[in-house]
Amino acid sequence: MKVILTSDVKPLGNRGALVDVKDGYAHNYLLPQKLAVVATPGAMKQLEQQQNAKKRKQAEEVANAQDIATQLEQITIRVAAKAGGNGRLFGTVTNTQVADALQEQLNVTIDRHKIEMKDGIKALGTYPVEIRLGNNIVAKSAVQVVALK
Template sequence: MKVVLRKDVPGLGKAGDIKNVADGYARNYLIPRGLAAVATPGAIKQAEQERIAEAERTRRLQQEAEELAEKLAQQTLTFKARAGEGDRLYGSITSADIAQAIQEATGLEVDKRKVLLERPIRELGEHTVTVKLHGDVVSQVKVVVEREA
């Protein structure tokens, strides 16, 4: 029986794929769980339209991420923090702080898990932080930590 997969099925295929499977597997497992539909001409056409729409959405998100990466590369985020001797901060600047500063500076929300810090910033000075935006689009943001007066 030919079916159109509605969701990714491990070992079988991705959503939108047209697969030939055993009748019992389709009727008793795939179709009742909403993982697939019988491959009628209408279902095949709908799956193709969904695949085209998904490709367009992915392309648009990629383009937006690249534009945001250019904006972020030109940004300098400045933090004021209390520091002791030797320019060591009493606290630290975390990925959550940087994500919030990016949101305030650009108006775009960035998840703190997308800010790639090996460890929190604990020293005064200039630091470069990597922000992963979408897929393989990354941007470098300059972070300056100054002594609070």
């Protein structure tokens, strides 16, 4: 019997997969537990529409991430921090501060966990950062740390 999985089932497959199972397994386990529906022509058409919608949404997310990546690569993110006379900072500049600066400068919300710096920035200057935007898109930008006035 052909069924469409409505949730992930470990030995069979992931949600949305069309699988062929024995009638007893389908009638006694998958259908009563609402883990699958019978693969009727209407259900197949609905599955196809859901897959097309998922592809469109993913393509839109990739396009948005690429737009943000081009914006990020063209700018230098400015972060102001308290510094001593020799250019050393009182503390460090963290990825949270970089995320806040991005919110202020570009009005783009990026999770601080997606911003990768080698170490915490401890001196004035310009430092490279990588920002992971999802879908294997990585933007390389620079953070310029300036003295707080």
